[in-house]
Every structure is written in structure tokens, then in C-alpha cells.
Amino acid sequence: MLNGEMKLARPLRWGMVGGGQTSQVGYKHRIGALRDNGAFELVCGAFDVDAERCTEFGTRIGVQAERCYGDFHRMLAEEAKRPDGVEVVSVATPNFTHYEITKACLEAGLHVICEKPLFFTVAECEEIEQLAASKNLIVGVTYGYSGHQMLMQMKAMIEQGKIGDVRMVDLQYTHGFNAADGDHLSEAQAWRVNPKTSGSTFVLGDLATHTFYMAHRILPNLHIEKLMCDRQSLVPAHAPLEDNAHVLFHYNNGAVGRLWTSSVDAGNMDAQRIRIVGSKASLQWSAAYPDDLHYQVQGEPNQHLHRGMPYLDEQALEYERMGALHTEGLGDSWANVYLSIALAIDAANRGAKDELEAVQYPDVKAGKEGVRWLENCVRSSESGSAWVAYQ
Template sequence: MKKLKWGMIGGGEGSQIGPAHRLGSGLDSLFEFTAGALDHRSQEGIDYGKRLGLGDRAYGDWQDMLSAEKKRDDRVDLVTVATPNSTHFEITKAFLENGFHVLCEKPMTMTVEEGEEIVKIARTTGNICAVNYGYTGYSLVRHMKAMVARGDIGKVRLVNAEFAHGHHADAADANNPRVRWRYDPAQVGVSAQFADCGIHAMHMASFVTGQEVTKLAADTVSCIDVRTLEDDAMVNFRMDGGAVGRLWTSSIAIGRQHGLSIQVFGETGGLRWSQEHPNQLYYMPLGERLQIIERGEANLSPEADRTTRVTIGHAEGMPLAFANIYTDLAEAITARKEGRDMDPAANLYPRAEDGLRSMAAVYAVAESGKKDGIWLDARPPMFR
């Protein structure tokens, strides 16, 4: 199969997320890194892009990239937006409207209204707008979803999700520019920790259970009192399939490193998975012994088999999870080019609708936290 052409905005030298995207996009030789506007500093971005082999398709800013790429017969097939949060909407909107498929880092937008506009544009243009909830790319997360869907644990009663770390727990570090911006409303909006990490856990709950969050109640707190926005949140929620949800997210949990985990409890069994130990999925059937399902073992679901690359016992990490999002998108784009249906086992990439639901939850958590945890509708207006 001919490689698809891939471009990136943001993710420049020293970026935390850029290398994971470049590794993920190229891992299966489905995409060729062709174009990029990698830094807000024009010349630095051009120089870095050239060192990565982009040549004259290393651009000084995203506007130059859009202007040049839309005129080319060999334009990029997919653009990844990995810039600061406040720029996601403008860039994603512009590329969608000009005929490009987009993978946007989360959060997709800064407001619910912007999120609804992106959903409408994607639906109107027919272009793909995916959102990088990259942890849903893990093989055993996809197997977990398949097990729930086929009824292995019966009707889901309860889902418990966490994303807690302790890397912002030092009060003496609160004014460090690399930390402070994350709690600055001018740069991140109405929420800090929940918008940064909590929405990963909430999206994971919806992804695995196949249910959407309808309402929630939140207790939010700034444990370091100089912060305007929360560094810890506890969220109770209800889902449209009847499941009850509990979510804890924190950046002051000393001793926690990454801290993303999910547990799903049904009428006839329970499942448990942690991102720090992604090769094992724990399955407890009612009245039986605990089973440990290993990534790469025989007789897993097609969704898990498709997203496994190395043999059992060897670790697969975050870049490979990202790569599974890219393989989903490559299949979706190629199927469109070839005029066929895509492989259903690959039809799992997070959509603009997921990004919109997350933003509606962010605003509901922020408002509920200010109002002593009252229950609020967590759905965006267009989905009510």
C-alpha cells in the first residue's frame, strides 16, 4: 500500500508530545512524515523540520503550511494538531474547511460552542476529525471494550476511573513557568487537572463501556492555595446505559506517577486495567478465580489482535498505543480513497463528538465544583 502523507503542527524540538506522535505515525510504515510547522518560533520550526527531513515543506507557521499544502497535488492526507490548547480550535477548523483530515490533541477546543462548531464542520465536510485520546489505543483496553460489548461481565453496574499523579505537589514549584501555565485560566480555560487528565479517564470509561455520561457532580479543590484552578477533583457521574461512575483525578498525589487506571464491574464479572502495567488485564468472573489476560496471548478479540505487534511478555508502551490510533486513521482514510467499508476492528479512533462531550464535562465539573457539588447535565446542548 502506498504510504499516506502526514503533517504536524506543533510538537517541535523539546516537546513532550511531539516524539510520541512521530514514532506512532511512522511505526507501521502507513504514514510518511511530509510537512510540518513545528514551532511558534518561525525559524526554529523551519530549521528543526529540515533536520527531520521535511525540506521545503518545513513551514514557519501553520498558516503558511495551510496555504502551501492546499495548492499541492500531493498534499498531506492527515494533519496532527499538537499546539497549545487555546489554538486547537482555530487550526483544526481551518484545515477541516480546506479539505484535510485532522487528528487534534485534547482538549479539542476551549469551549463547548467551539466544540459543537467543529463537530458540525466535520459532518458537513465529511472530513475526519479525530481527537487523541491515545490511551484507548492500548491492545488490552480494546480487548476490555470487546469483552464488555459481548457480555462477558453482564450488564455494567459500576465504572471506576482514575488519573492521579503527584508531579505538581511541591508548593515551592507552583510558580515554575512549566507548571504555572497549567493552572492559568487565560491559557487553559475553566479547569486545570480535570481538563488535563480527568477527561482521559472519563473518555476511557465511555470507550470501554459503550455508554455516554449524562450527568455529574464534582468536588474540586486547589490544594496549593495560590492556584486559581483545581489540582484535585472527585467526580460522580451517571451514564446513559444505567452505569454508575466514579472518577478521581489529581496532580498532588505524591507517590503516584502516571496513574491512569479503570475498573468495570458488571452483573457477572469485573475487569481491571492500569496504564502503568498495560500488558495485563485482570478478569474476575462471578464465583470463579481471578484470571490474568496477557497482551499477545492466543484467542483474544480481533480488536486486540489487530493492535498487537510484539510477542507476549514484551512491553508495548505509549507510542505504540498512539500508533494504533494512527493505524485506525490510515485504514479510515484508505477505505475512503478506495470506496470501501473500513475494517470494523479499526473503527475505534476517538471522534470530534468525543472531544465535544469532554468539553461539556469540563464545564459541568467546573460549575458543579463551584456550587458545592450539585448534579448537572454533562451533555453538550446539541446532544440533549
């Protein structure tokens, strides 16, 4: 159980690129990084491309004015001159900038925590993976939902054979907040439906990569052998990128899966759900009720497992903070992700290879696999929604 004790000898000196006043995700990064005492200390940032707005916002969240930069290149150059310069940088900017910023940070000798989807292509991911390895640097990916503890309970129960052989994987990440979009999109929405700034997908990359990663973390030994993707732009202003998609999978153990993702699921507020069906029982989790896990054994009464209870596996209790009956939420999940990345960075800095290998966190390999999945989905969709071998 976490109780606020420091896990590192000192906080990592942390900076941000993006995540300014109008950012949809910047505050989630700061909640995640700063939740646990002694993991990170926010020392600098290029929060906004407008230098005046950057400084105004940065000082309001406690950063010294001289360490607020309107350009990330200047931030890297100036911080390198300081004995107390930044050590870790989070990239919270639109998709098309991730590769350039991440590469520049690694070349400057800095660890990186990057938004998803990591980059546009698997080739870019592989290049960055090799660069990070050559410099003994960590690249983490903010799959922010993956820190929910009951997901680790699902993983443990499947490993223990509690549901038998996995037969079906049912995934969903949908909401309706773009259902009423007209021709005039907000700035935050416009870049997400522009292939030049978003990449080759919208909701598959913006939403579904979260759920894809979580399923892979729960089921690390299940690998997709082939898939079929059917995607649509149901709101014309979102074209040519999809606002709705269905993906079917065939796994290497004979199991089958499906994923539905949408930003036009009007009225839905239970956005993300995961159901794993085995030969003996099923497990079901929802982001709307993240403290709960439903365990349904064929022929027996359903069981409702609660976060924080001593009957849970140690994997689910490792990042426990509040105790049972006291609800946790997305901020806690982000904090778990950031803390795990901090522990990985600390182990890498100390050359503690065994400790590093023991840390479970969304790393560059996970980000690469997310991009690989997107490439396969696009290939299927552009082939007339045909089944394609997973490459």
C-alpha cells in the first residue's frame, strides 16, 4: 500500500512540452506526476508556443518565470546549461509533434514520457527504441487508464486459471461528445480529424489504443494473428478520418475478440469496458466503476470484487492508496502510471537491471505495439475491411 513515503532518493527534475492552459490533457499529467511525494518535481516547461502565455501559465502553476520557454528547443538548450537542469520531459502535444520532440529530448540525454499514439509509424518507434536503448534512457507512454488496480486483479486471476482458457475478448471505448459536431470544429477537435496532425486515424488512435494496451497488459501471452477493421466518418466534418470503428481479432490461442470505438455514441457515459470470457468464467470491468470487478462463474452466483480488499492479489494491492470503501479515480490511475515510470527511470539511472525488468509500466515497446495495431487496422480498412494477417 502506498502511504506517501518517498520511493526515490530524490524527486526527478521534470518538465513538460505542451499541457498549457487550454490543453485537454496537461492537468492529468501534472496530477499523475505530482500525486506521490518525491517522484517528480516540475521545474520547467514549454507549455505554449506563445512565450507570453507560456510564462503566464507556468508561473501560475509554480514554475519560475525564467524556466518557462515558448519553444522546446530553447528549453532543452537552456536547461542543459544548468546544474539543476531538467532530467525527464513529458510530451503533451498533438500527435504529429511527438516524434520530433521525443528524439530531441533523447539526444539531449533526457528521459521521455510521451502521449499516445506514440508516433505515426512503427519505423519511427523502432528508431526511437534503439536511440533510447543506446543512451540507457526510458521512454514511457501515458496510457493513463492502465493504472487502475482492478485491471491487475483481472490479470492475476487469468494467470491463476480462475476463468479457464480464454475464449473471447470484448473491448469498448466509446463516447458521444462529437455526435453533434457541425462544420465548425473546436481547435482541439480540428487537429484530431486532420491526417497531417493526427495521423491515419482518429478514434482508433485517440481512444482505442488505450483499451488495446490494457487488454494486452491483462493478456500478455495473447497475440493477434489476423484482424478486420471497418471504420466510418458518420459526421461529415470528421472525414476522412473515422469517428466510429469496429475491429475483429483472431488470437494465437484460438480465441476471438472484438473492439468498438466511437466518439459519436450519443449519450453514453460508460465509456470504456473490458470483458474477458473463459471456458469456466468471465471477468468484466468498466472505467465508470473502476473500483469494481465482476467475476461470473458458470452455474454459480456472480461475485462482485472491490478494490482495496485483502482478498485481492498482491498485483492489485501494490498501488493501493485509500483503502476499501474510499473511491479512487482516473487521477489515481495516472499517478500509478507516472510512479511506475519514475521507478523505471530511477532503476535505469542506477543501472539496476533486475529492478528495471521487474517494473510494469507502458514502455516504448508498448507504444510501438499500439502503432503496429493502428497500421494493421488502417491496412484492413483501406482493403475494403478485409481480414489481414497481423504484421
